[in-house]
Amino acid sequence: MFENLTDRLNQALRRVRGQSHLTEKNIQEALREVRLAFLEADVHVGAVKEFIARVRERALGQEVLASLEPGQHAIKVVYEELTRMLGGDALLDPIPAGGLIVTMLCGLQGSGKTTACAKLALKMKNEGRRPLLVAADVYRPAAVEQLKVLGEKVDVPVFSQPQGARPEQIVERAMAFARAEGRDLLILDTAGRLHIDERMMDELVRIRKLASPQRIFLVIDSMVGQDAVRQAEHFNSRLDVSGVILSKLDGDARGGVALSVRHAIGKPIVFASVGEKPADFEAFHPDRMAGRILGMGDVLTLIEKAQAAVDREEALKMQQKLFDQSFTLDDWLSQMQQVKKMGGLSAILKLLPGLGGNLPTDKLPDEREMVRMEAIINSMTKRERSEPHIVQGSRRKRIAAGSGANVSDVDRVIKEFGEMKRMIKAMTAPARERLVKKLRTHDKKALAAMARKGKQQPTSKAMRKMGRMGGLPGFDPRALGQAPESPEAGGADMMEKLREMLKKKN
Amino acid sequence: MLFWKKKKDDEPEAASQPEVEAARPLEEPAPPRKGLLAKLRERLAQTHASLWDRAAALFRGGLKLDDESLEQLEEILLAADVGMMTTQHLVAGLRERARRFRDKDVPADWAMNTLKELILDELQHETSAPALAENPPTIVLVVGVNGVGKTTAIGKLAARYVREGMTVLLIAGDTFRAAAAEQLAIWAERAGCEIHSAQEGADPASVVYDGLAHARRLGAHMVIIDTAGRLHTKTHLMAELSKIRRVIERDSPGAPHETLLVQDASTGQTGLVQARVFTEATQVTGVVLTKLDGTAKGGVTIAIRRELGLPVKWMGVGEKLDDLELFDPEAFAAAIFNSP
Numbered sequence: 086m087f088e089n090l091t092d093r094l095n096q097a098l099r100r101v102r103g104q105s106h107l108t109e110k111n112i113q114e115a116l117r118e119v120r121l122a123f124l125e126a127d128v129h130v131g132a133v134k135e136f137i138a139r140v141r142e143r144a145l146g147q148e149v150l151a152s153l154e155p156g157q158h159a160i161k162v163v164y165e166e167l168t169r170m171l172g173g174d175a176l177l178d179p180i181p182a183g184g185l186i187v188t189m190l191c192g193l194q195g196s197g198k199t200t201a202c203a204k205l206a207l208k209m210k211n212e213g214r215r216p217l218l219v220a221a222d223v224y225r226p227a228a229v230e231q232l233k234v235l236g237e238k239v240d241v242p243v244f245s246q247p248q249g250a251r252p253e254q255i256v257e258r259a260m261a262f263a264r265a266e267g268r269d270l271l272i273l274d275t276a277g278r279l280h281i282d283e284r285m286m287d288e289l290v291r292i293r294k295l296a297s298p299q300r301i302f303l304v305i306d307s308m309v310g311q312d313a314v315r316q317a318e319h320f321n322s323r324l325d326v327s328g329v330i331l332s333k334l335d336g337d338a339r340g341g342v343a344l345s346v347r348h349a350i351g352k353p354i355v356f357a358s359v360g361e362k363p364a365d366f367e368a369f370h371p372d373r374m375a376g377r378i379l380g381m382g383d384v385l386t387l388i389e390k391a392q393a394a395v396d397r398e399e400a401l402k403m404q405q406k407l408f409d410q411s412f413t414l415d416d417w418l419s420q421m422q423q424v425k426k427m428g429g430l431s432a433i434l435k436l437l438p439g440l441g442g443n444l445p446t447d448k449l450p451d452e453r454e455m456v457r458m459e460a461i462i463n464s465m466t467k468r469e470r471s472e473p474h475i476v477q478g479s480r481r482k483r484i485a486a487g488s489g490a491n492v493s494d495v496d497r498v499i500k501e502f503g504e505m506k507r508m509i510k511a512m513t514a515p516a517r518e519r520l521v522k523k524l525r526t527h528d529k530k531a532l533a534a535m536a537r538k539g540k541q542q543p544t545s546k547a548m549r550k551m552g553r554m555g556g557l558p559g560f561d562p563r564a565l566g567q568a569p570e571s572p573e574a575g576g577a578d579m580m581e582k583l584r585e586m587l588k589k590k591n
Numbered sequence: 592m593l594f595w596k597k598k599k600d601d602e603p604e605a606a607s608q609p610e611v612e613a614a615r616p617l618e619e620p621a622p623p624r625k626g627l628l629a630k631l632r633e634r635l636a637q638t639h640a641s642l643w644d645r646a647a648a649l650f651r652g653g654l655k656l657d658d659e660s661l662e663q664l665e666e667i668l669l670a671a672d673v674g675m676m677t678t679q680h681l682v683a684g685l686r687e688r689a690r691r692f693r694d695k696d697v698p699a700d701w702a703m704n705t706l707k708e709l710i711l712d713e714l715q716h717e718t719s720a721p722a723l724a725e726n727p728p729t730i731v732l733v734v735g736v737n738g739v740g741k742t743t744a745i746g747k748l749a750a751r752y753v754r755e756g757m758t759v760l761l762i763a764g765d766t767f768r769a770a771a772a773e774q775l776a777i778w779a780e781r782a783g784c785e786i787h788s789a790q791e792g793a794d795p796a797s798v799v800y801d802g803l804a805h806a807r808r809l810g811a812h813m814v815i816i817d818t819a820g821r822l823h824t825k826t827h828l829m830a831e832l833s834k835i836r837r838v839i840e841r842d843s844p845g846a847p848h849e850t851l852l853v854q855d856a857s858t859g860q861t862g863l864v865q866a867r868v869f870t871e872a873t874q875v876t877g878v879v880l881t882k883l884d885g886t887a888k889g890g891v892t893i894a895i896r897r898e899l900g901l902p903v904k905w906m907g908v909g910e911k912l913d914d915l916e917l918f919d920p921e922a923f924a925a926a927i928f929n930s931p
């Protein structure tokens with residue numbers, strides 16, 4: 086996502102880099118390119134105008150900082166305005182603690198509500214809530230069945246009623262049921278409807294009145310073009326929505342919807358659906374997204390993902406193993422499993438600065454490859470896993486037979502593991518001392534600082550090689566001291582500069 | 592930006608499930624039928640009125656085709672999702688034709704009608720008739736991204752062909768989405784046709800293979816194959832589609848006779864990429880443009896026609912059985928500009 090926009094924006098920004106000062110004249114061309122980039126990215130015409138006007142004013146205005154080069158200043162302004170455009174200054178109202186929280190999802194037909202409901206339920210369940218899904222789409226054929234199946238998949242109960250019940254009745258009964266069952270979160274799946282269908286919009290207004298949802302989320306397909314603004318405006322004017330959930334952000338959506346919602350209704354984008362699996366659902370952070378759009382990567386999201394997937398103690402142990410070279414095939418296996426938990430290697434790499442859009446996905450190991458390697462490692466004895474060099478002759482044959490692989494596959498796994506160990510050794514040696522000290526702090530800030538300061542960085546080539554080998558060894562929050570940087574893009578560098586700038590400003 | 596503060600509670604998940612009676616969706620009461628084209632025009636006209644107003648204000652008393660007014664003109668087309676490339680092409684065409692006014696202002700009506708003509712030129716004026724096989728059955732493969740209205744369009748198409756006296760078989764090739772086959776079965780019932788389906792998770796290519804055999808036993812005239820929605824960026828899913836296509840080709844030489852890409856009218860510029868990628872995977876022969884009953888204009892289809900030569904064949908204008916019409920370029924372009 087956003088790849089096109091990233092390229093075009095950076096192209097435009099290159100024009101002002103190195104200028105001794107910014108003038109109406111020398112930013113004119115850059116702004117024209119920004120306008121084109123946005124329009125091609127489906128950003129609403131009005132939102133583009135607003136953005137251009139604000140950037141022009143701020144770039145030329147009084148706030149120019151003596152400490153910044155004009156080019157840097159322009160990047161800073163663009164970054165901040167992008168963040169704002171993505172809803173950075175729009176916030177959700179707080180919800181008073183206690184009681185049943187009612188969340189209603191609404192949107193056009195096919196926008197992805199039902200899937201979003203299930204994903205939201207899973208996310209909230211994982212955060213300690215006790216959700217109940219409610220099937221209030223009585224119109225689309227088999228919509229109720231779909232929600233039931235999804236509910237089963239994420240292991241959240243689904244409340245439904247026999248045919249003939251009206252959505253209002255369903256919601257009322259669901260609320261009573263939720264209270265009786267000690268559920269603390271109701272997630273209402275409503276039928277898709279056109280924003281101009283007044284009869285159907287009235288239905289939502291009635292549900293809103295009787296259930297007083299604390300949260301009303303409008304689900305918008307991120308592939309929608311200029312119509313997104315009309316959808317948002319209509320739903321918001323009838324329902325006063327709390328915010329927006331973007332669906333299908335894993336397509337090649339260009340960011341248009343994300344960049345237009347705030348302009349249209351001044352509400353935040355709260356979540357984004359980024360894949361087919363129930364866990365592919367993320368909180369939306371405007372500042373991080375702005376960083377991603379500008380090709381600066383999203384190290385913070387990465388850290389969070391890792392923290393959710395990796396047990397802290399385990400990670401520490403693993404790190405230690407990496408350093409003292411006692412990393413075994415067993416460890417490798419568990420690393421692979423963690424990577425899987427984090428949404429796969431490609432999901433991780435996308436968040437790294439400078440790698441963003443330019444990732445050759447065909448170079449990544451496919452899931453099947455990983456499955457095969459897992460099978461091979463699983464067929465080894467405990468001793469073979471910790472001392473892979475003993476795997477020879479009949480052992481190889483036994484392992485191959487046990488895992489349904491060829492002997493040559495077994496050889497390859499062993500060989501690649503050896504190569505990887507050597508690579509880790511090379512990578513970690515200089516940073517070892519420093520890292521070990523910081524590892525004890527468990528502090529996000531220190532981690533981010535490490536991400537900036539880590540000097541010993543593997544090349545993107547080494548990175549890809551590791552990718553091919555099926556796992557990111559030692560990958561966990563603490564390993565970000567070695568956040569890889571693509572030499573071409575200089576993304577991490579930019580991120581660092583930006584952080585410096587922001588610090589200076591405050 | 593916290594969603595809400597969670598409060599940790601340690602009690603285990605209650606195993607109780609709410610009542611699980613099979614809920615059947617309500618049939619919506621059918622409103623009195625109106626001419627579909629009239630309906631479409633009317634609905635489009637509502638929302639295009641403001642566009643026309645803007646244009647009219649812009650052009651009051653004629654306009655100078657300078658950079659500024661051309662930029663404003665561009666924005667009107669961009670707001671219809673026509674896209675930058677096509678917009679610039681259309682506006683360049685307008686400027687070209689406006690030469691004959693030399694330095695004089697260009698009359699507003701002339702400018703709008705010229706733009707409309709230019710769009711019609713792109714759409715090549717004629718309607719592209721849906722293909723029918725010389726020897727039945729005609730096999731139609733329906734593809735598209737998630738939620739665009741594939742299954743619904745299939746239901747409507749089936750109803751149409753049944754009305755024409757054909758024996759129609761639907762094949763439930765979407766074995767991925769929860770309850771997809773059930774949804775198609777409901778449409779088959781509404782349309783009065785047969786359905787071939789397998790359980791969820793089955794290999795779609797083999798479902799299609801079995802379905803085609805089923806069609807022969809049935810002596811079907813028309814076979815319409817539903818597929819799971821897929822984002823065009825997922826290469827493995829696109830490969831799966833190519834495989835489905837190969838199964839059809841091998842089973843019935845000359846088939847599929849039609850491969851329809853269903854696209855939501857609100858789709859932005861990714862629509863062009865979608866069309867390109869799906870065409871590469873399955874040789875798309877035409878587009879079904881759905882949800883034209885909303886406020887979206889489907890402008891990207893002009894680019895699709897222009898760059899890939901793919902015509903829109905059908906348009907969806909609602910959720911009822913007969914809310915499907917042959918594509919009418921005149922109506923489409925006229926509705927965009929809300930002029931007769």
Ligand SMILES: Nc1nc2c(ncn2[C@@H]2O[C@H](COP(=O)(O)OP(=O)(O)O)[C@@H](O)[C@H]2O)c(=O)[nH]1
Nearest residue numbers: 194195738739740741742743881882907908909
């Ligand atoms: N308003 C409107 N809704 C439509 C139209 N076509 C399909 N839909 C709705 O769009 C949603 C998704 O349709 P479905 O056929 O399940 O999409 P699929 O995932 O592509 O098969 C359903 O709620 C349909 O009722 C249309 O032309 N107009």
Ligand SMILES: [Mg+2]
Nearest residue numbers: 741742765771
């Ligand atoms: Mg479907």
